[in-house]
Amino acid sequence: MEMDLDLKKHLGGLTIEQREYQLTATQEIITQLPNSSLLNYPYGTGKTIIALLLFLSLKKMNPKAKFIFTSAREAAALRCRQALEMAKSFGFVDKLGYLFDPKTGGKGLSLAQKEKMYSVSDVIFSPITALMNDRFEIKSRRGVDIFKSVQLCVIDEATDLLARSMTGFRLSKFFEELFQVRPKVGSFPVLGMTGTRDQYRAQAIIKILGEGTHLMQRPELSPYETITQFREIDREDYKHIDKLISTLLTKPITTVQELLDPQLSRLDIIKLSYGGALDRLKDKQASYPIRIGKYKVADNDAREQLVNAFSLLFKLTHARLLLLDSTPGEFLRYIKIDENQEAFQNVIEASSSLISHRSELPRFDKPEETTTRGLINPKVDTAIELIHEHIIRGAKVLLFTRYLALGEQTNMLLNKALGFPGVKYLSGQTPEDTRRIILEQFQQEDVNVLIFTPVGGRGLNLGEADVVIHLDITSNLDDMIQRRERARGCLEYVLVLKGTSEEAKVKEYAKITTSPAKSSQEE
Numbered sequence: 001m002e003m004d005l006d007l008k009k010h011l012g013g014l015t016i017e018q019r020e021y022q023l024t025a026t027q028e029i030i031t032q033l034p035n036s037s038l039l040n041y042p043y044g045t046g047k048t049i050i051a052l053l054l055f056l057s058l059k060k061m062n063p064k065a066k067f068i069f070t071s072a073r074e075a076a077a078l079r080c081r082q083a084l085e086m087a088k089s090f091g092f093v094d095k096l097g098y099l100f101d102p103k104t105g106g107k108g109l110s111l112a113q114k115e116k117m118y119s120v121s122d123v124i125f126s127p128i129t130a131l132m133n134d135r136f137e138i139k140s141r142r143g144v145d146i147f148k149s150v151q152l153c154v155i156d157e158a159t160d161l162l163a164r165s166m167t168g169f170r171l172s173k174f175f176e177e178l179f180q181v182r183p184k185v186g187s188f189p190v191l192g193m194t195g196t197r198d199q200y201r202a203q204a205i206i207k208i209l210g211e212g213t214h215l216m217q218r219p220e221l222s223p224y225e226t227i228t229q230f231r232e233i234d235r236e237d238y239k240h241i242d243k244l245i246s247t248l249l250t251k252p253i254t255t256v257q258e259l260l261d262p263q264l265s266r267l268d269i270i271k272l273s274y275g276g277a278l279d280r281l282k283d284k285q286a287s288y289p290i291r292i293g294k295y296k297v298a299d300n301d302a303r304e305q306l307v308n309a310f311s312l313l314f315k316l317t318h319a320r321l322l323l324l325d326s327t328p329g330e331f332l333r334y335i336k337i338d339e340n341q342e343a344f345q346n347v348i349e350a351s352s353s354l355i356s357h358r359s360e361l362p363r364f365d366k367p368e369e370t371t372t373r374g375l376i377n378p379k380v381d382t383a384i385e386l387i388h389e390h391i392i393r394g395a396k397v398l399l400f401t402r403y404l405a406l407g408e409q410t411n412m413l414l415n416k417a418l419g420f421p422g423v424k425y426l427s428g429q430t431p432e433d434t435r436r437i438i439l440e441q442f443q444q445e446d447v448n449v450l451i452f453t454p455v456g457g458r459g460l461n462l463g464e465a466d467v468v469i470h471l472d473i474t475s476n477l478d479d480m481i482q483r484r485e486r487a488r489g490c491l492e493y494v495l496v497l498k499g500t501s502e503e504a505k506v507k508e509y510a511k512i513t514t515s516p517a518k519s520s521q522e523e
Contacts, residue, residue: 021045021218021221022046022049022050022053023053025039025041025050025216025218026050026053026054026057028214028216029050029054029191029214029216030054030057030058032214033152033189034187034188034189035189035210035212035213035214036189036190036191036192036209036210036212036213036214037189037190037191037192037209037213037214037215037216038158038192038194038202038205038206038209038213038214038215038216039191039192039193039194039216040194040195040196040202040215040216040217041193041195041216041217041218041221042195042218042219042221042485043195043481043482043485043486044485044486044488045218045221047156047193047195048082048083048086048156048193049086050193051069051083051154051156051191051193052083052086052087052090052092054152054154054191055067055087055092055096055122055123055152056092056095056096058151058152059095059096059122062151064149065122065149065151065152066121066122066123066124066149066150066151067096067122067123067124067150067151067152067153067154068123068124068126068131068147068150068152068153068154069083069123069124069125069126069154069156070124070125070126070127070128070131070153070154070155070156070178071127071128071155071156071157071160072127072128072129072157072160072172072174072175076127076128076129077127077130078428079156079157080125080126080127080156081125081432083125083156084125087123087125092123096122096123111137111138111141111142112142114134114137114138115138115142115144115146118134118138118146119144119146124146128155128160128174128175128178129174131174131178132174132177132178134146135147135181136177145184145185147181147185147188148185150185150186150188151188151189152188152189152190152191153178153188153189153190153191154190154191154193155175155190155191155192155193156193157193157194158192158193158194158205159194159196159201159205159476159478160172160175161175161192161205161208161209162201162204162205162208175208179208190209190210192205192209194478195478195481195482195485196478197478197481197512198477198478198512201478202215202217225489226468226484226485226487226489226490226491226492226513227490227491227492228484228492228493228494228510228513229491229492229493229494230493230494230496230506230510231382231386231493231494231495231496232496232497232498233378233379233381233382233495233496233497233498234498234499235378235497235498237350237353237354237357238323238324238378238497238500239497239498239499239500240350241323241347241350241351241354242320242323242324242497242499242500242501244346244347244350245316245319245320245323245347246320246501248312248316248343248344248346248347249266249313249316249317251312252308252309252310252312252313252316253266253269253309253313255305255306255308255309256269256272256306256309256310256313257269259297259302259305259306259309260292260295260297260306261295269313270313270317272292272293272310273310273313273314273317274314274317275293277292277293277306277310278307278310278311278314280292281297281303281306281307281310282307288300290303292306312343315340315343315344316343318334319331319334319335319340319344319347320501322334322403324472324497324500324501324502325379325401325402325403325406325471325472325473326377326403326405326406327375327377327403327405327406327409328354328355328357328375328376328377329375329405330403330405330406331351331354332351332354332355335347335348335351336348354375355374355375356374357374357375357376358372358373358374358376359372359373359374359376359380359381360372361373361376361381361384361413361417361418362384362385362388362418363418363419364388364391364392364418364419364420364421365418365419366419371417371418373413373417376409376413377406377409377471378497379471379472379495379497380406380409380410380413380471382495383399383410383469383471383493383495384410384413384414384418386467386469386493387399387414387420387449387467387469388420390466390467390491391420391421391448391449395448395466395467396442396447396448396449396450396464396465396466396467397448397449397450397465397466397467397468397469398449398450398452398462398465398467398468398469398483398486398487398490399449399450399451399452399469399471400451400452400453400454400468400469400470400471400472400483401451401452401453401471401472402453402454402472402474403453403472404427404429404453406471406472407425407427407451407452407453408425410425410451410471411423411424411425411451414449414451420448420449421448422441422446422447422448422449423447423448423449423451424438424441424442424447424449424450424451425450425451425452426438426450426451426452426453427452427453428453438450439462442462442464443462443464450462450465454474454479462486462487462488463487463488463489465486465487465488465490466487466490466491467490467491467492467493468483468484468487468490468491468492468493469492469493469495470483470492470493470494470495471495472495473494473496473502473505473506473509477505477508477509477512480494480509481512481513494506494509
């Protein structure tokens with residue numbers, strides 16, 4: 001196939017900068033059809049633009065073709081909506097059509113209305129869960145397959161082909177259904193889009209996409225230098241509590257090793273606990289032997305012991321995450337829940353020191369004064385000092401956290417208690433209209449600091465940002481890379497509590513970042 005050369009005129013309407021490689025990538029994908037492709041470009045290089053250009057080009061070749069744009073991130077509906085809005089603003093609606101406005105998600109629509117929308121739409125923008133549920137419902141009740149005539153399926157953030165359960169490279173449920181459907185409707189090709197630097201993940205995705213999948217990688221497309229600094233925060237109370245929780249993990253881990261495999265590492269067992277092992281063990285319909293990954297549970301006695309062990313493991317590891325990444329209040333509330341008190345009886349008393357901790361935080365509107373606040377995560381302490389340091393010199397700052405409580409607390413402190421100007425907070429609960437206004441204000445001069453949760457920060461290209469601060473280290477390090485590359489060149493700070501379990505993740509992150517300044521310590 002050959003791409004329509006007239007498409008070049010559309011490129012300027014979709015991207016911040018003119019990039020010839022977007023057209024080149026579109027042409028390369030076309031020449032590989034009907035084989036699938038994995039587009040593994042750095043974040044912020046316009047992969048959604050490439051997908052839209054590809055739709056437009058293929059539509060010119062085959063006016064009857066239909067396309068799917070899907071995602072499985074926490075912000076899947078948001079990502080699909082962003083792609084839809086990009087297509088609309090670029091004039092793709094007249095050329096390609098669209099399914100429905102994902103703001104409603106199709107709620108309140110009859111089955112006949114849904115079927116009609118799928119039949120008249122040239123491009124389906126839909127989260128994978130909604131897509132596969134609609135397909136099943138329409139196919140079983142009305143005898144119509146919505147995937148008929150699909151020429152290409154684009155999977156945004158294709159690392160989500162792999163279950164995000166930390167149990168290894170296992171295909172997630174809804175994508176498994178999608179790949180079972182493919183052979184029945186002509187084995188349409190798939191374009192997977194990702195920015196992973198983990199080559200094992202990339203190869204696992206290629207294997208899922210099928211034999212003959214074409215890998216496209218252009219790491220040199222990230223021309224923006226990001227300098228990474230690791231700020232180590234030394235707090236004896238946090239180290240002490242983290243070690244207490246780590247000690248409590250020994251007993252359930254030993255139980256799992258005895259019953260499943262003595263060679264299982266602590267990390268592998270924690271991965272199993274987050275990977276649905278407990279749900280499978282609790283399933284009353286399951287027959288023996290019960291499978292947990294590659295391991296087998298032979299009898300009811302072993303199952304009961306493993307249920308107790310994995311239940312305790314989940315509580316302990318979740319509490320550790322709350323301790324290191326969320327607010328002290330959220331951690332304390334969790335360990336004091338009635339059903340958790342027995343598990344944390346050796347931790348509750350030691351954790352009382354967190355209540356009495358007070359922080360002297362710098363005011364922005366009155367530099368000679370400080371404001372005293374209690375129950376402050378030590379990372380928030382450090383982050384506020386960094387924000388103060390940078391915005392007084394005119395910098396714009398992005399602050400990321402995966403916890404609503406921590407984002408809300410930091411936003412409240414900066415705005416209300418400390419008088420910092422131009423601070424806004426975006427989470428998955430932020431209305432789309434408000435979100436759009438705030439982003440426009442950040443791109444201009446009205447907003448200096450943007451605080452994001454993972455859902456609030458998806459799919460953004462914020463070239464105006466000078467500084468990125470990570471309040472937490474994510475379980476999937478690709479997410480942290482995506483955060484920094486949204487800023488398109490910046491000074492990046494990774495905040496880590498010294499002497500805690502976070503340090504191992506930081507070492508792993510340091511290996512995959514390429515910035516010249518690997519480490520800067522400040523207690």
